Amino acid sequence: MNEALILAAVFAILLFAGVPIAFAIGLSALAGLIVSLDVTSASTVIAQRMATGLDSFALLAIPFFILSGQMMNRGGIARRLIDLAKVVVGRLPGGLAYVNVLANMLFGSISGSAVASAAAIGGFMGPLMRREGYDRDYSAAVNISSATTGLLIPPSNVMVVYSLASGGVSIAALFIAGYLPGLLLGLALMAVAGVIAKRRGYAGGLRVGANEAVRIFFASIPSLLLIGIVMGGIILGWFTPTEASAIAVAYTFLLAVVVYREIKWSELPRLFTDAAATTAIVLLLVGTSMGMSWVMSSANIPQTISEALLTPTQNKILLFLLINLLLLVVGTFMDMTPAVLIFTPIFLPVVMKFGMDPIHFGVVLIFNLCIGLCTPPVGSILFVGCGVAETTIARVWRHLLPFFITMLVVLGIVTYWPAVSLALPRALGF
Amino acid sequence: MKSLRPALDRLLAFTIGLLLAVMVGNVLWQVFTRFALSRPSSFTEEAARFLMIWVGLLGAAYAAGQKAHLAFDLLTTRFEGARKRMSELFIHTTILFFALAVLVGGGGRLVWIQLSLGQQSAALQLKLGYVYLALPVAGVFIALYSVITLLELIRRQPGPAQNLTDLNT
Numbered sequence: 001m002n003e004a005l006i007l008a009a010v011f012a013i014l015l016f017a018g019v020p021i022a023f024a025i026g027l028s029a030l031a032g033l034i035v036s037l038d039v040t041s042a043s044t045v046i047a048q049r050m051a052t053g054l055d056s057f058a059l060l061a062i063p064f065f066i067l068s069g070q071m072m073n074r075g076g077i078a079r080r081l082i083d084l085a086k087v088v089v090g091r092l093p094g095g096l097a098y099v100n101v102l103a104n105m106l107f108g109s110i111s112g113s114a115v116a117s118a119a120a121i122g123g124f125m126g127p128l129m130r131r132e133g134y135d136r137d138y139s140a141a142v143n144i145s146s147a148t149t150g151l152l153i154p155p156s157n158v159m160v161v162y163s164l165a166s167g168g169v170s171i172a173a174l175f176i177a178g179y180l181p182g183l184l185l186g187l188a189l190m191a192v193a194g195v196i197a198k199r200r201g202y203a204g205g206l207r208v209g210a211n212e213a214v215r216i217f218f219a220s221i222p223s224l225l226l227i228g229i230v231m232g233g234i235i236l237g238w239f240t241p242t243e244a245s246a247i248a249v250a251y252t253f254l255l256a257v258v259v260y261r262e263i264k265w266s267e268l269p270r271l272f273t274d275a276a277a278t279t280a281i282v283l284l285l286v287g288t289s290m291g292m293s294w295v296m297s298s299a300n301i302p303q304t305i306s307e308a309l310l311t312p313t314q315n316k317i318l319l320f321l322l323i324n325l326l327l328l329v330v331g332t333f334m335d336m337t338p339a340v341l342i343f344t345p346i347f348l349p350v351v352m353k354f355g356m357d358p359i360h361f362g363v364v365l366i367f368n369l370c371i372g373l374c375t376p377p378v379g380s381i382l383f384v385g386c387g388v389a390e391t392t393i394a395r396v397w398r399h400l401l402p403f404f405i406t407m408l409v410v411l412g413i414v415t416y417w418p419a420v421s422l423a424l425p426r427a428l429g430f
Numbered sequence: 431m432k433s434l435r436p437a438l439d440r441l442l443a444f445t446i447g448l449l450l451a452v453m454v455g456n457v458l459w460q461v462f463t464r465f466a467l468s469r470p471s472s473f474t475e476e477a478a479r480f481l482m483i484w485v486g487l488l489g490a491a492y493a494a495g496q497k498a499h500l501a502f503d504l505l506t507t508r509f510e511g512a513r514k515r516m517s518e519l520f521i522h523t524t525i526l527f528f529a530l531a532v533l534v535g536g537g538g539r540l541v542w543i544q545l546s547l548g549q550q551s552a553a554l555q556l557k558l559g560y561v562y563l564a565l566p567v568a569g570v571f572i573a574l575y576s577v578i579t580l581l582e583l584i585r586r587q588p589g590p591a592q593n594l595t596d597l598n599t
Contacts, residue, residue, distance in 0.1 A: 014524065015502050016502065016505055017505075017506070017517065017520060017521065017524075018501050018502065018503050018505065018506035018517060018521055019501065019520075019521050019524045019525070020494075020499035020500060020501040020521075020525070021499070021500050021501060021502065022490070022499055022500070023499070023524060023525050023528045026528055026532055027524065027527070027528055027532075030528075030531070030532060039531070040535065040536075040539065042536075043531050043532045043535045043536030043539070044535075044536040044539045044540055044543075045536070046532050046536055047532055047533065047536030047537040047539070047540045047562075047565050048536075048540050050532075050537075050565065051483060051537075051540065051561075051562050051564075051565060054482060054483045054486045054487075055479050055480075055482075055483060055561075056479065056482075057475055057478060057479055059482060060453065060457065060478055060479075060482055062598065063450055063453070063482075063485070064453075064454065064457070066597065066598070067450070067454070113597060113598065113599065114599055115595060115596070115597055115599055116597070151599060157598045157599070158598065158599055161598070239461060242457060242478075243457060243460065243461045246454055246457035246458050246461065247458070247461065249454050250454070250458055269444075269447050270447075272446075272447035272448075272450050272451050273443040273444075273446060273447035273450075273492075275450060276446035276447055276449070276450040276485050276489045276492075277443075277446065277489050277492050277493050277496065277498065278597045278598065279450075279485065279486065279489060279598075280446065280485065280486050280487070280488070280489020280490045280492065280493050281489075281490070281493050281498060281499055281500060281596075281597075281598070282598045283482075283485075283486030283487075283489070283490065284486065284487075284490035284493070284499065285500070286486075287486065287487075333502065333504070334502070335500050335596035335599070336596055336598070336599040337500070337596055337598045337599065338500060373599060377504050378502070378504070380595050380596045380597075380599060381599070383595065384595065
């Protein structure tokens, strides 16, 4: 128990002092180990856990999806998807709000990053919506909340991280499990965005001529084909998620650099370095978290916490509510990747005791933290979404409220109705 | 000292970019051999995992130099003047300690143990000690960056600004 207290205290002090989270995790693990080991052995154990934690073929999907996401973002693929979304839902009243949500869902279904989606889609849609008389802050709120669908709709980098933190839940199963919750969230956000747009009398009827519609549809096929190749290949078992992600890199490279020529060859070294650095930030977190979760389990911390959680209630419904509330609070002030790495080993054993499937919990965990990504004080989608819309958190906040309520309602459905997450992977034999 | 930071930046940026490109080619080769030659290559998966360890750790050093590692900075961004300097001195001393104790010390000992046991990888017949060498090497780079940053703080020279976004999400 001493280990647990020391670990938690050191982590809290370093975290609040502003030490980068990966280092705070590694040092708190070291402090916890020093209780029972000498310093040399303790450091060697942490170093060894870090190395073995990174030694995983599944993790390679992260740099590859980041790389292909960056190329999509800059390489004209986002714009073609927006054009497609305009044809599909643009004619409805308040149409541009629907276009924004659908474009984020489409972008999310070929890239693993919601931040990239918020930047790419918001960058195109914001000026367009303002020109049509949509309020700047309302548009930003639509873009910010709907970007989160990309983390539920596969491929999704954070699901790869969860798979690792949970000790090997199938990435393919998690990917497939994310589809229905992601679609459900997207549709719910569209409904609310539509009601608000209608009440404010925003113009609809973005009419696209038949010839133009056909042209746009054909222009978007190469981008849509990527969904088929990546997810189709994974679902049919042709290749592993890692292999699929490498194919996504090759394919987006062909489209963005060779065919559309929107990325210059001279920009490539920078793209590779940036993707490697972004990955490394995740990997250092993964490595040190593996050290910490090893120390935590050897000090029986997950058991202690699960007993503490089970003391107030043995009721499944209340327990899930309690865990959701805790995760929502965590999500407001912690980035998603560290939160998944730290809280998966703590909460997963508890919910599994109550018969929750680890795939289902993965979706619930990510959904909770998605909401946190749109809330201050710390929310990367909120920051990026406000940045591209050239507005401030204080002004967007009020417009985000109805979307938060929508997200919470959908979260409730996803939490208490396991079939929403599990029906598809079960049907496909996972 | 002034030219050391950009030199480290360039060296690491080039290395991790190149290693990532090799990783992509390596995994594509794996898919190709499996589908086209229907005789899967035996070494690609192992090579990819080992490259990943090096990219991850050298990249972590590069990110440390860019001050890009995710941190909870709500309290510390409010600091100004002397308090801000004290807080940054504390943060970078802590990082320096981690780099020296865990990565250089613990990682170095791990390399030494593995090399003296002579363990080899299954497919590539590579000594595992060389794979784990990424830990102390990255540790040295992170330590260098911390020392540079600490010196910049003491001499009140500006370093790179903090730059935090969880681009993985």
